[in-house]
Amino acid sequence: IDLDRFKMINDSYGHFVGDELLSQIAIRLKKNLRSVDIVGRLSGDEFAIILPKCNHQQAQLMIEELQIHLAEPININHSILKMSASIGVAMFPTDGRDIETLLHRADIAMDQAKNNGRSQFCFFSHEMNELLQSHLKLENDLRHALLNHQLHLHYQPQIDLVTGSLYGVEALARWTHPEFGEISPERFIPIAEECGLITEFGYWVLQESCRQLADWRAQGINIPSISVNLSPTSFHCVRLPSTILDILNLHHLKPQELTIELTESVLLDNHPCTMKILHEIHALGVHLSMDDFGTGYSSLSMLRKLPIDELKIDKSFVDEICSDEASAKMVQNIIAIGKNFDMHILAEGVETKEQEAILKRFGCDRFQGYLYTKPLAYDALKEF
Ligand code: C2E
Ligand code: CA
Ligand code: CA
Numbered sequence: 001i002d003l004d005r006f007k008m009i010n011d012s013y014g015h016f017v018g019d020e021l022l023s024q025i026a027i028r029l030k031k032n033l034r035s036v037d038i039v040g041r042l043s044g045d046e047f048a049i050i051l052p053k054c055n056h057q058q059a060q061l062m063i064e065e066l067q068i069h070l071a072e073p074i075n076i077n078h079s080i081l082k083m084s085a086s087i088g089v090a091m092f093p094t095d096g097r098d099i100e101t102l103l104h105r106a107d108i109a110m111d112q113a114k115n116n117g118r119s120q121f122c123f124f125s126h127e128m129n130e131l132l133q134s135h136l137k138l139e140n141d142l143r144h145a146l147l148n149h150q151l152h153l154h155y156q157p158q159i160d161l162v163t164g165s166l167y168g169v170e171a172l173a174r175w176t177h178p179e180f181g182e183i184s185p186e187r188f189i190p191i192a193e194e195c196g197l198i199t200e201f202g203y204w205v206l207q208e209s210c211r212q213l214a215d216w217r218a219q220g221i222n223i224p225s226i227s228v229n230l231s232p233t234s235f236h237c238v239r240l241p242s243t244i245l246d247i248l249n250l251h252h253l254k255p256q257e258l259t260i261e262l263t264e265s266v267l268l269d270n271h272p273c274t275m276k277i278l279h280e281i282h283a284l285g286v287h288l289s290m291d292d293f294g295t296g297y298s299s300l301s302m303l304r305k306l307p308i309d310e311l312k313i314d315k316s317f318v319d320e321i322c323s324d325e326a327s328a329k330m331v332q333n334i335i336a337i338g339k340n341f342d343m344h345i346l347a348e349g350v351e352t353k354e355q356e357a358i359l360k361r362f363g364c365d366r367f368q369g370y371l372y373t374k375p376l377a378y379d380a381l382k383e384f
């Protein structure tokens with residue numbers, strides 16, 4: 001049993017309330033049990049219950065009741081808190097014959113419950129185990145790939161809508177797995193985040209894309225700028241600005257030739273360093289671009305506080321710009337807001353001439369998308 005959002009409560013109400021909350025939860029857990037049952041606290045906000053002589057159906061009933069009890073408001077220090085828990089279940093003897101295996105498998109089921117949303121429960125299944133095994137394998141393989149230069153970048157051109165010329169390229173990570181073939185970044189980036197590789201990965205993308213830009217320059221191919229995606233975690237690292245500067249210097253690039261793409265989620269993790277680091281990067285002269293704009297928790301006050309140079313209109317709006325009036329209005333409004341803040345506007349995922357024409361009419365500055373080309377490997381881009 002793992003409490004949902006406990007860390008948030010601890011952080012926002014303080015440890016006294018956190019401790020008190022844990023005791024009250026413990027009391028509730030005990031109240032619900034039979035005299036033969038055992039309850040204990042494993043660590044932090046994790047508890048375990050052993051229910052002897054209990055079949056699948058009975059266990060499910062117990063859990064449902066428990067979740068109702070846990071959800072009743074708790075009053076601590078005049079704050080009314082509403083708690084919930086994610087619960088994973090392993091059954092003896094089908095899921096394991098010793099306590100270690102059972103706890104481990106209950107933990108796997110609990111993780112699955114958490115992934116399904118708050119206040120859920122899950123019974124362990126062997127498919128879950130297989131999924132976990134393959135996930136662990138990918139994690140290991142990704143670590144190996146990063147160390148052994150098996151990752152590479154593709155580049156998608158960004159076009160100036162007014163002049164029709166190349167404005168820059170966005171670097172997009174690619175992983176060709178020796179057994180499974182191409183693995184999408186939408187799959188491996190979250191893995192890199194989970195297993196603590198993402199910061200190192202971000203540095204690799206920065207180095208590789210700047211090296212590539214300098215290499216094109218040396219060959220007389222003029223690519224004005226390069227955009228690099230960084231995950232929110234990258235902005236926790238205080239050496240990010242100085243490392244960026246070192247990389248630029250190493251390749252004799254100007255700061256304005258590099259754009260860092262960030263997403264709105266950067267602001268949600270509330271890390272104390274993030275704001276400072278964003279301002280430091282901006283002060284270097286490196287451009288910042290807000291990716292997937294309009295899909296997250298965009299708040300306008302946040303846009304005012306951040307030194308953003310470019311807004312990227314998310315593909316989902318572009319997709320419907322010709323067919324759905326609301327989407328078209330949304331795009332017009334995004335462009336107007338961005339322009340008022342002196343930002344450039346780039347539309348992503350442009351696939352048709354009609355979309356391009358409407359965006360141009362709305363005053364959008366730049367775009368990228370399959371209409372021009374998919375992201376290209378190094379030599380294909382040279383060709384392009
Ligand atoms: P994103 O940054 O929003 O990148 C745009 C995605 O849309 C890319 O997918 C690109 O190939 C795709 N795309 C571009 N134009 C079109 C179009 O006209 N139609 C359609 N259907 N798709 C288009 P990709 O390369 O698979 O990347 C997916 C996501 O993975 C990226 O979304 C980004 O969030 C993440 N990602 C990729 N590379 C990196 C990286 O180096 N670092 C980090 N942190 N994230 C990355
Ligand atoms: Ca991007
Ligand atoms: Ca995007």
